[in-house]
Amino acid sequence: MWTIGSLLMVAFNTLEWLITFPLGRRSKWVFRFFLIVVLFFAWIVPSGDKRFDTPAAAVSLDHGYGLVSWEFDNFFDKWGHRVWTVLPWTPTSEADRRAALDRYVELVGELRTAKGELNRVTSEAEPDSAAISSAQDDIDRLISERNDLRAGVEEYLEQIIAEVVRSDEISLVGSFVWPPVDFRIGDPPKLLVTSRRDEIVRIEDVLIDPDIPIDEMSRIESELVAEHDISAVVLQTGGLASYPTVIPTSDLKRLVDVASHEWLHAYLTFHPLGMAYFGGGEIRSMNETLADIFGREVGLRVYSEVTGEPFVAPVRPETASKPNENADEDDVVKDPNEFSFNRFMGETRRETDELLADGQIDEAEVYMESRRVELLDHNYRIRKINQAYFAFHGTYAESPSSTSPIARYMWDLREQVESVGEMVKLLRPLGTYQEFEELLVERGIELEEESD
Numbered sequence: 500m501w502t503i504g505s506l507l508m509v510a511f512n513t514l515e516w517l518i519t520f521p522l523g524r525r526s527k528w529v530f531r532f533f534l535i536v537v538l539f540f541a542w543i544v545p546s547g548d549k550r551f552d553t554p555a556a557a558v559s560l561d562h563g564y565g566l567v568s569w570e571f572d573n574f575f576d577k578w579g580h581r582v583w584t585v586l587p588w589t590p591t592s593e594a595d596r597r598a599a600l601d602r603y604v605e606l607v608g609e610l611r612t613a614k615g616e617l618n619r620v621t622s623e624a625e626p627d628s629a630a631i632s633s634a635q636d637d638i639d640r641l642i643s644e645r646n647d648l649r650a651g652v653e654e655y656l657e658q659i660i661a662e663v664v665r666s667d668e669i670s671l672v673g674s675f676v677w678p679p680v681d682f683r684i685g686d687p688p689k690l691l692v693t694s695r696r697d698e699i700v701r702i703e704d705v706l707i708d709p710d711i712p713i714d715e716m717s718r719i720e721s722e723l724v725a726e727h728d729i730s731a732v733v734l735q736t737g738g739l740a741s742y743p744t745v746i747p748t749s750d751l752k753r754l755v756d757v758a759s760h761e762w763l764h765a766y767l768t769f770h771p772l773g774m775a776y777f778g779g780g781e782i783r784s785m786n787e788t789l790a791d792i793f794g795r796e797v798g799l800r801v802y803s804e805v806t807g808e809p810f811v812a813p814v815r816p817e818t819a820s821k822p823n824e825n826a827d828e829d830d831v832v833k834d835p836n837e838f839s840f841n842r843f844m845g846e847t848r849r850e851t852d853e854l855l856a857d858g859q860i861d862e863a864e865v866y867m868e869s870r871r872v873e874l875l876d877h878n879y880r881i882r883k884i885n886q887a888y889f890a891f892h893g894t895y896a897e898s899p900s901s902t903s904p905i906a907r908y909m910w911d912l913r914e915q916v917e918s919v920g921e922m923v924k925l926l927r928p929l930g931t932y933q934e935f936e937e938l939l940v941e942r943g944i945e946l947e948e949e950s951d
Contacts, residue, residue: 554727555693555703559719564688564706596655599648600751600805603684606645607750613637645748649684656801657681660759663800664920671766671920678765681743682758686710687736688745691719694730694890696860699852701779701890707733713882720883730886740764755801760794763923771930781905781932788896788909789926796919815914817841818897819906838877841899843870848889848900855886904947908935911944 556563617634620627657680664680665672689707694700707716716733723731737757739745744761746754767773767786775782795813803810818841847870854863864885871884881888892900896909909922916922929935936946 553703554723554729555691555705555731558722559691559705559707562708562711562715562719564708593655596651599651600655602648603645603652604751606641607748610638610641610645610748613641645684653682653684656755656758656805659801659804660755660762660797663797663804664759664762666800668800668918669797669920670918671923677769678742678762680758680762682746682761683743684746684748684754686745687739687747689716689733690736690891691731691733692887692891693723694886696724696728696730696864696886697855697858699848699855699886699889699893701887701894702729706739709735730890732883732885732887732891734888734891751805752798752802755805756794756798758794759797759801760790763790763793766923767927770927772927775930781903781935782930784894784896784901784903784905785909785926785929785932785935787894788905789923791895791897792909792913793919793923815910816897816906818845818899818901819910840874840877840879843874843877844899847884848893848902851886851889852902907947908939908944912939912942915942 613634617631617638620630620634660680661676663669664676665674686709688709689711691705691707693702693704695702711733719733720731723729738747738761740761742765744758744765746757746761749757764773764776764786767776767790772782772786772789776786777783792813799813800810802808847867851863851867854860854866867884867888871881874881889900892898893902895901896903896906912925913919913922916925925938926935929938939946
């Protein structure tokens with residue numbers, strides 16, 4: 500993904516240069532043909548081709564996500580639309596883009612209602628085929644309308660995100676924002692995540708078609724367990740740092756949060772921290788946690804700019820609290836009978852780790868399933884909780900499923916600096932977790948002792 504995204508950014512530079520000069524149709528097609536050739540060879544001759552020689556890739560081959568074709572199609576669609584709208588005879592005003600955004604906000608609610616109705620009619624004891632067809636038609640109509648207006652919405656929000664990123668409040672870049680903020684509202688792929696069964700450790704990820712049926716998801720997961728002794732789960736991603744990035748259809752606040760999060764991933768690919776992402780482990784968690792903090796703060800500023808609501812800075816989440824902070828107070832003040840998802844998942848992760856450390860793999864898996872069922876009583880519907888589930892969510896250090904202190908370290912650092920942009924500047928030169936710990940010590944942040 501990183502290699503393809505970088506090639507497309509180079510392609511953007513070339514395209515930007517080309518469209519500043521009068522071009523004939525032939526020159527445009529020569530350039531497109533050249534780019535297709537580059538992308539094709541980048542795809543078939545990667546460094547150490549491992550597309551089909553791993554169990555996860557092989558078992559999910561029929562449902563793989565076409566990243567190359569998606570990026571190529573959407574790259575030209577978006578930039579073609581952008582060039583088209585700046586031509587003198589096809590002007591698009593700020594008012595037009597704002598009107599498209601207002602309609603998009605309405606569409607999100609209508610689409611959520613339509614999907615709820617489809618779920619209702621398909622869940623009836625005796626499903627009515629006419630009602631199902633009508634509900635599906637409503638969804639298709641709304642998605643078609645979304646696709647028609649999304650280019651204007653994207654350009655409007657991309658412009659505001661870029662303005663916020665270079666503002667004094669964020670202070671990350673100068674007048675030129677690189678890479679350009681560029682995202683596509685659509686359906687992000689699902690992700691097949693694998694882990695060892697005897698230890699929660701993220702092994703391999705495979706992008707999966709977002710429309711894969713549930714029964715095929717279950718087949719893939721079961722086959723990896725039965726034939727390869729690998730824990731696996733297919734999860735829905737919240738976005739994809741391709742270029743353009745893929746952002747799910749969601750409410751405005753969530754949309755700009757995710758768009759800002761994914762832009763930072765693109766930005767960091769030009770710095771050691773981002774380049775080290777695919778090394779996995781703690782450095783990946785650093786990337787994701789930093790993007791979470793950055794995306795949330797920038798997203799809230801963009802949301803304030805768009806809606807006119809006052810900006811309220813994000814606060815340190817409970818999952819990033821300092822060791823033993825308010826421990827006694829929590830025991831006294833909080834109602835032990837009041838359900839807390841964060842506490843529940845934290846307990847589940849700790850108990851699972853203990854069972855696995857004692858070699859009780861089957862018992863750990865039975866326990867995780869029992870906890871998943873227990874969550875249903877509290878209206879939390881998670882399709883599967885296993886080692887791979889925790890391996891994925893553990894990458895995000897603010898998640899209650901994580902056992903990493905990285906979220907606490909990041910928030911300690913954030914509270915020391917004036918802006919989240921300054922925080923990114925401090926972290927972007929780091930290529931190893933050891934360098935991160937050294938930075939923390941230099942700034943007087945206490946490191947947690949490793950447990951035996």
